[in-house]
Amino acid sequence: MQKRVVKVIANAMAKGLSKALSIEANTNSSVLAFQPKAPKQLEKYKK
Secondary structure, three states: OHHHHHHHHHHHHHHHHHHHHHHHHHHHHHHHHOOOOOOHHHHHHOO
16 A cells, blocks of 8 residues: 555656656747847837
């Protein structure tokens, strides 16, 4: 019984950490690769 509970918890933790790692990796790489340009209407606010 205890081994089964530990196995279920370990699988859930592994899936959760894997999902978090993939989200983090995709977020960081997309920020570096995709940098949108500012609209031309904002040019008048630059100093």
